Amino acid sequence: MQLRHRKKLPPFGKELAEKLQSDNPPWLVIVCIGRDCWRRARHWQKNPSVWALVMPASESPLGFIWQVAALYILIDWDLGPTHKQIIHLVKVLLVAGAEQVTVRPCWVDINEPAFEYDAxxxxxCRWVQIREQIMIYPGLKRRNGDVSA
Known part of the structure; x- marks a missing residue:
């Protein structure tokens, strides 16, 4: 007999579920992943209009129940997880119904160029990406041309 792993809420997910039922639910959910993610999540939670979750980099996002339908998501990405892990997390959040997912690599200096011209x-192929950049992924409904609520 094979035991199936039951999905669970991500860290701080129970509190998000309660907030989503309140009169003033958060309009933005931040998913912290990578170095110091627990401290960063607690810092974000001081803002009453948002909520922060933790995505442990050592686990798969498929193992969690993501309550993000119709919400805007910011992935607060610090050192540790690979680009491939982040893209996997983005896909899982979009399939869970997120309205939009933005990926913010914390260690990047956004004042530095993201592309370089190589003659x-x-x-x-002359414009070459030389650093990570903030990326915005639209929800699946919008991507398929359906902009209805």
């Missing part, structure tokens, strides 16, 4: 490369 030695073929004409259609």
């Amino acid at each position: 030695s490369r073929p004409v259609n």
Whole structure:
């Protein structure tokens, strides 16, 4: 007999469930992942209009129940998780119904260029990405052309 792993809420998910039922639910949910994610989540939770969850980098986002339908999500990404892990998390959140997912790599200086021109490369490949950048992924409803609520 094989035991199936039961899905659970992510850290701080129970509190989010309660807040979503309140008269003043958060309009933004921050998912902290990577270095110092627990401290960062607690810092975000001081703002009454948002809520923060923790995504342990050592676990799969598929193991959690994400209560993010129709919510805007900010992934607060610090050192540790790979780009592949972040993209997997984005996909899971979009499938769970997130309205939009924004990925913010914390260690990046956004004042530095994200792309560099390399004249030695073929004409259609001369702009080369040289650092991570903030990325915004629209919800699946919008991506498919359905903008109805």
